[in-house]
Amino acid sequence: MSTQADEPAADHGSIASTSGLGVLATLRRGLQVSPEMLDGALLTLLLAVVAACGRVVVPLAVQQTIDTGILADGGVDSRRVVWLVAGAAVLLLAAGLSSTLVNVRLFRATEAGLASLRVQAFRHVHDLSVLSQSTERRGSLVSRVTSDVDTISLFVQWGGILLLVSVLQLAAATVLMAVFSWQLTLVVWACYVPLFFLLGPAQRRVSVAYTAVRAKVGAMLGAVSEAVVGAETIRAYGVARRTERRIDAAIEDHRRAAVRAQKLVSVVFSSGVLVSNLVLGVVVVVGAFLGVGGGLTIGQLVAFLFLVQVFTQPVQMATEILNELQNAVAGWRRVLAVLETPVLVADRGASGTTTPRGPAAVELSGVAFAYPGGPDVLHDVDLSLPARTRVAVVGATGSGKTTLAKLVTRLMDPTRGRVLLDGVDLRDVPAGNLRERVVMVPQEGFLFDGTLAENIAYGHRGSDPSGEPSHDPRTAGMLADALRDLGLEDWVADLPDGLDTQVGQRGEALSTGERQLVAVARAYLASADLLVLDEATSAVDPAAEVRLARALDSLTHGRSTITIAHRMSTAEAADLVVVMDQGRVVEVGSHAELVARGGVYAGMHGAWVAQAH
Numbered sequence: 001m002s003t004q005a006d007e008p009a010a011d012h013g014s015i016a017s018t019s020g021l022g023v024l025a026t027l028r029r030g031l032q033v034s035p036e037m038l039d040g041a042l043l044t045l046l047l048a049v050v051a052a053c054g055r056v057v058v059p060l061a062v063q064q065t066i067d068t069g070i071l072a073d074g075g076v077d078s079r080r081v082v083w084l085v086a087g088a089a090v091l092l093l094a095a096g097l098s099s100t101l102v103n104v105r106l107f108r109a110t111e112a113g114l115a116s117l118r119v120q121a122f123r124h125v126h127d128l129s130v131l132s133q134s135t136e137r138r139g140s141l142v143s144r145v146t147s148d149v150d151t152i153s154l155f156v157q158w159g160g161i162l163l164l165v166s167v168l169q170l171a172a173a174t175v176l177m178a179v180f181s182w183q184l185t186l187v188v189w190a191c192y193v194p195l196f197f198l199l200g201p202a203q204r205r206v207s208v209a210y211t212a213v214r215a216k217v218g219a220m221l222g223a224v225s226e227a228v229v230g231a232e233t234i235r236a237y238g239v240a241r242r243t244e245r246r247i248d249a250a251i252e253d254h255r256r257a258a259v260r261a262q263k264l265v266s267v268v269f270s271s272g273v274l275v276s277n278l279v280l281g282v283v284v285v286v287g288a289f290l291g292v293g294g295g296l297t298i299g300q301l302v303a304f305l306f307l308v309q310v311f312t313q314p315v316q317m318a319t320e321i322l323n324e325l326q327n328a329v330a331g332w333r334r335v336l337a338v339l340e341t342p343v344l345v346a347d348r349g350a351s352g353t354t355t356p357r358g359p360a361a362v363e364l365s366g367v368a369f370a371y372p373g374g375p376d377v378l379h380d381v382d383l384s385l386p387a388r389t390r391v392a393v394v395g396a397t398g399s400g401k402t403t404l405a406k407l408v409t410r411l412m413d414p415t416r417g418r419v420l421l422d423g424v425d426l427r428d429v430p431a432g433n434l435r436e437r438v439v440m441v442p443q444e445g446f447l448f449d450g451t452l453a454e455n456i457a458y459g460h461r462g463s464d465p466s467g468e469p470s471h472d473p474r475t476a477g478m479l480a481d482a483l484r485d486l487g488l489e490d491w492v493a494d495l496p497d498g499l500d501t502q503v504g505q506r507g508e509a510l511s512t513g514e515r516q517l518v519a520v521a522r523a524y525l526a527s528a529d530l531l532v533l534d535e536a537t538s539a540v541d542p543a544a545e546v547r548l549a550r551a552l553d554s555l556t557h558g559r560s561t562i563t564i565a566h567r568m569s570t571a572e573a574a575d576l577v578v579v580m581d582q583g584r585v586v587e588v589g590s591h592a593e594l595v596a597r598g599g600v601y602a603g604m605h606g607a608w609v610a611q612a613h
């Protein structure tokens with residue numbers, strides 16, 4: 001039997017920055033994760049072949065028209081010319097249609113694949129422990145689900161189409177050229193291969209130049225937006241000139257970087273055109289010699305000139321496409337890394353042990369915890385918190401109070417030891433059951449842009465714990481009851497639109513104290529068996545303080561609560577006080593007992609009393 005002592009330490013793996021797979025492995029894995037991308041790929045490929053063949057229709061038609069129509073043995077054969085032109089038109093139409101279909105089909109398949117990739121990545125981010133999320137900067141996580149997926153989409157929809165069509169186009173042109181003259185085909189390839197290799201380094205320089213431009217754009221936007229946001233401070237300190245100079249410099253930097261990048265692009269582009277023209281010249285000269293020897297007809301020579309044009313575009317684009325491919329693979333790696341991060345706080349689901357609703361008792365046994373890569377911040381915590389008890393956890397800043405709260409609410413799992421709810425290890429309690437029974441009330445809950453009613457009802461999940469907060473009339477009734485029980489009716493009545501008041505983004509339209517009240521009302525509606533409260537530290541006016549205290553009192557009445565207490569008055573009012581010091585529980589008892597004991601708590605309390613009076 002496994003005991004807490006021999007349980008392996010939980011590996012708090014954070015999200016790797018990339019998946020560490022090679023290019024091909026990344027592409028293979030990416031397609032496995034989003035198989036929708038390959039939907040109907042065979043037909044798309046066939047259509048792409050038709051589209052690519054369309055690129056050589058004109059050279060072929062020109063050759064046929066000249067050799068068998070205009071220069072026919074018995075003089076110009078007008079009927080043949082007309083047929084050839086009409087045939088070419090039909091083929092071009094078919095190729096154009098195929099090309100459109102290839103675009104549409106690739107677009108549709110890619111969007112379906114990427115949408116499912118986004119959903120998977122987003123769901124997974126949600127399942128990851130708070131720990132994995134916090135080790136990764138949240139913004140960066142958002143970018144993985146959004147802009148990194150965009151780099152893939154950019155490549156697949158633009159680069160991918162070009163790559164597919166270009167490769168087929170080169171193949172079709174080469175085959176036709178080889179049919180006309182293998183010698184001249186070799187000449188064309190010999191001219192283009194070096195260009196391809198030269199373009200690589202040039203393209204890299206372009207890419208570096210553009211990265212610099214993007215950085216300068218960022219710096220410029222930063223400088224401008226800082227000046228706009230901080231306009232009041234800038235004016236107050238009379239530093240407008242200095243700010244202007246900074247902005248001017250940032251704009252000038254950007255201009256210089258943009259011009260440099262554009263110059264490089266012009267050089268690269270013109271050299272492509274130059275080589276293409278040179279090849280045309282070489283083809284004419286070599287072709288003329290071959291023609292003299294009887295190896296090449298005039299029609300074929302002219303067709304060659306067209307075919308050289310068919311070569312130029314894919315070769316010029318190739319390095320850019322490869323660049324996009326690199327970007328896409330990098331994006332894919334970052335998204336896959338999210339998907340590969342193991343869910344540390346795993347949900348046992350139906351195979352877990354559902355605990356019945358009712359008074360909740362909590363026990364911590366030999367609990368230790370370390371944040372990733374850090375030392376233990378909780379050591380050997382043994383605690384038994386009876387049901388229906390108001391517990392206050394006190395301790396100096398950094399003593400581990402919040403960490404303890406996160407373990408009790410299973411936002412993370414302990415590195416060693418066990419946290420039990422009514423005797424069941426939290427790791428065995430299904431997530432739905434746990435969220436129904438245990439609710440964490442942060443200092444200030446996150447408010448969503450919407451009405452006050454919506455924000456309060458957010459905590460209520462009706463009878464279905466996994467369901468959406470219900471919007472039915474019963475909720476309205478419950479809201480009214482909750483506000484009455486918490487003594488918040490007056491407050492809501494005084495608001496301009498009552499429960500329909502818009503709270504603004506993140507609740508910016510409410511005051512700090514009001515946001516705290518929303519958090520309390522929300523927790524009340526959630527009607528959990530155990531509340532873990534992080535007491536607000538921000539000061540509010542005395543009237544609001546009284547209202548909040550009264551609401552909190554109603555909220556916690558008759559319920560098991562664990563409050564991270566920042567005020568001694570909260571500890572005084574609690575049934576049980578847990579004192580933490582440097583990650584250890586050093587004292588447990590009632591306020592009176594602990595004061596009488598004359599230990600750490602008595603010292604903290606004494607200091608508070610002395611300061612207050």
Ligand SMILES: Nc1ncnc2c1ncn2[C@@H]1O[C@H](COP(=O)(O)OP(=O)(O)OP(=O)(O)O)[C@@H](O)[C@H]1O
Pocket residue numbers: 134371372374377395396397398399400401402403404
């Ligand atoms: N995400 C984190 N990553 C690494 N270390 C952390 C993290 N959060 C907290 N810690 C560390 O863990 C220790 C305990 O922190 P905790 O937040 O639990 O203390 P606290 O008692 O709640 O403090 P406060 O009263 O200031 O909120 C501290 O040393 C802190 O630096």
